[in-house]
Amino acid sequence: MQTEKNLKLTALAYGVRKAMAKLKAKPDHKTLALWAADCAEHVLPLFEKRYPRDDRPRKAIEGCRAWAKTGLFRMKDVREASLAAHAAARNSEEEDAKAAARSAGQAMATPHVPAHALGAAIYAIKAAAVNSKDIENAIRKERNWQMRRLRDYLP
Numbered sequence: 842m843q844t845e846k847n848l849k850l851t852a853l854a855y856g857v858r859k860a861m862a863k864l865k866a867k868p869d870h871k872t873l874a875l876w877a878a879d880c881a882e883h884v885l886p887l888f889e890k891r892y893p894r895d896d897r898p899r900k901a902i903e904g905c906r907a908w909a910k911t912g913l914f915r916m917k918d919v920r921e922a923s924l925a926a927h928a929a930a931r932n933s934e935e936e937d938a939k940a941a942a943r944s945a946g947q948a949m950a951t952p953h954v955p956a957h958a959l960g961a962a963i964y965a966i967k968a969a970a971v972n973s974k975d976i977e978n979a980i981r982k983e984r985n986w987q988m989r990r991l992r993d994y995l996p
Contacts, residue, residue: 853963853980860988861959866995870955874909876991877948877961878902881941883986884968888941892933898945901926908952916953923949940968962987 868876881902888898904922908914926946930939947960966983973979 853966856980856984857959857962857966857987860984861991864988864992864995868991868995870951871909871912872991872994873955873958874905874948874951875994876987877951877958878905878909879990880958880962880965880987881905881944881948883983883990884937884941884944884965886941887937887968888929888933888945891935891938892929895929895932897922897925897929898942901945901949905948905951914952919949919953923947936971937968940964940971944968 881898885898885902888895901922904914904918908919923946926942926949930942930946933939933942941964944961944964947957947964950957951961962984965987966980969983970976970979
């Protein structure tokens, strides 16, 4: 297993921001929420295979998608679902499961603040890469998947 210093979140953030800056169209708030949910859901199996009875991250992703569909949310519900996913992360022992749950928590926070979509993407990259023997390739592969997915939403 790789150490935290091998997966600096600031470096991951830079890579995602740089890739997003190259997009021809800028995503709106709902697009960012859908993308954040996709990023979190892409790595959710890393959490669910270890904690199959803990549905807090999945519920957070579902809440994010519900907001993107309806545009309606109560701040109390957003906060509770997001914090529940982060609590699931704290209860996890494995770094990949922690990062996957945190990705879901960030996705759920996106309806409140669009910038949380970036957090969902970054934690998803960390989840995908943390146990890889080739971290740089795993990071690149996940980031490329994310950017392709985001471009699918754009005109």
